[in-house]
Amino acid sequence: MDGDIHDLVIAGSGVAGLSAAVYAARSDLEPLVLEGDEPGGQLTLTTDVENYLGFPEGVGGFELVQRGREQAARFGAEFQIAAIDAASLDDRPFELSLSTGERLRTRSLIVATGASARWVGADGEEQLMGNGLSTCATCDAAFHRGNDVLVVGGGDSAMEEALVLAKFADSVTVVHRRAELRASEIMARRARAHDAIEFRWNTELVELRGTPEDGVTGATLVAHPDGYPRENYEAGEDVEVLDVEVGGVFYAVGHVPNTTFLRETPVELDEDGHVRTVVTTTTTREGVFAAGDVMDRRYRQAITAAGTGARAALDAEEWLAEREVHGRIEAPA
Ligand SMILES: Cc1cc2nc3c(=O)[nH]c(=O)nc-3n(C[C@H](O)[C@H](O)[C@H](O)COP(=O)(O)OP(=O)(O)OC[C@H]3O[C@@H](n4cnc5c(N)ncnc54)[C@H](O)[C@@H]3O)c2cc1C
Structure with a gap:
């Protein structure tokens, strides 16, 4: 066990965690940021970010988080490459078991561990x-003005993605593995009524073609009248195979919040595993705060994640100050 008791540990080094780190470090809380398995978070998966305030020409996702990391470090935030494997949050100080085998103690915790979009497992x-x-x-x-694009999925988020894309793309094809949508009636009706959106039923994506330089240029789909055609395809059974030329593909098959380590703790999760927040960023366990995509199923944007990160740091600071914990006076659990 690390001998020190930290005032604040921040789990996650995406925009939410980094924004929390900047605020907390500037308040002299000396936060320790646990970077997880994906330092910098989801933005490192993208090239251009055009909707983050302050970058009129856009900014690379990696560059944006790298700058955030430097900003937080400048004010004294510490970084460690480790994920939380398990958390004991019944008593304070909280105890965290890390992927490195170490254990840490902390008076407060900001959970900014994000949510990973589900991928479908297509080649490429x-x-x-x-x-x-x-x-x-x-x-x-x-980025898809004038392109033909695919959306994979059949729920509300797939309909939303298709409707957003239909404002830019020439055509949007929703690829769904069954013959019926899971989406709500109203969302399905809106998507079906749109001239630029069409549907391929009982169809799944199995391969993407293209290069990182040229982007996506095509895709291979498989179809079978009974639905879930991929199973038949992988078993070598008869399916229709379609090669299509497309300039973009969007996955809309759900997100999985990174909260496995919270399952057995007093921090309440919703049915999908997002952290339930009570007031702003506070959770059902005093001293634990949540920020970013891990607590936000609706907006899931860098700027909104950064906003909740700042709020979580301010909430944690106030909570620590109210209990006179900051200043090294121990408070009862
Ligand atoms: C391809 C793509 C393109 C995007 N483009 C844009 C865009 O142009 N504009 C925009 O606004 N948004 C964009 N987004 C969305 C944006 O990336 C997210 O909304 C944002 O990254 C959420 O930030 P976050 O800090 O909440 O979580 P994340 O970025 O997901 O970061 C989570 C962090 O938690 C860490 N972690 C996970 N589990 C643990 C654990 N157990 N212990 C410790 N750490 C852990 C991870 O390593 C990671 O550092 C895009 C997303 C994707 C996938």
């Missing part, structure tokens, strides 16, 4: 994510 997706393949139409639709 590792290489093309962020280069024509995306999980965020609000972020990347404007």
Whole structure:
């Protein structure tokens, strides 16, 4: 066990965690940022970010988080490459078990561990994510002016992505593995009524073509009248195989919040695993705060994540100050 008791540990080094780190470090809380397995978070998966305030020419996702990291470090934030594997949050100080085998104690915790978009497992997706393949139409639709694009999914978020894309793309094809949508009636009706949106039922994506330089240029789809055609395709059974030329592909098959380590703790999660916040960024466990995509199923944008990160740091600072914890006076759990 690390002998020190930290005032504040921030789990996650995406924009939410970094923004919290800047605020907390400037308040002399000397936060320790645990970077997790993906230092810099989801933005490192994308090339251009055009909707973050202050960059009229856009900014690379990696550059944006790198600058944030430098900014936080300048004010005294410490960084460690480690993920929280397990957390004991019943008593304070909280105890965190890390992927490195170490254990830490902290008086307060900001959870900014993000949510990972589900990928479908098509060939080529590792290489093309962020280069024509995306999980965020609000972020990347404007790059597809005049393109033909695919949206993979059949729920509300797939309909939303398709409607956003239809403002820019020439055509949007929703690829869904069943013959019925999971989306709500109203969202399905809006998407079906749009001239630029069409549907391919009982169809799945199995391969993406293109290069990181040229982006996505095509895709291979498989179809079978019984639905879920990929199973048949992988078993070598008869399916229709379609090669299509497209300039972009969007996955809209859900997000998984990175909260496994919170499952057995007093921090309440919603049915999908997002942290439930009570007032602003406070959670159901006093001293634990949440920021960014891990607590926000609706907006999922860099700027909104940075905003909640700042709020979480201010909330944590106030909470620590109210209990006179900051200043090294221990408070009862
Ligand atoms: C391809 C793509 C393009 C995008 N483009 C844009 C865009 O143009 N504009 C825009 O506004 N938004 C964009 N987004 C969305 C944006 O990236 C997210 O909204 C934002 O990154 C959320 O920030 P976050 O800090 O909440 O989480 P994340 O960025 O997901 O960061 C989570 C952090 O938590 C860490 N972590 C995870 N588990 C643990 C653990 N157990 N312990 C410790 N640390 C852990 C990870 O290593 C990571 O550092 C895009 C997303 C994607 C995927």
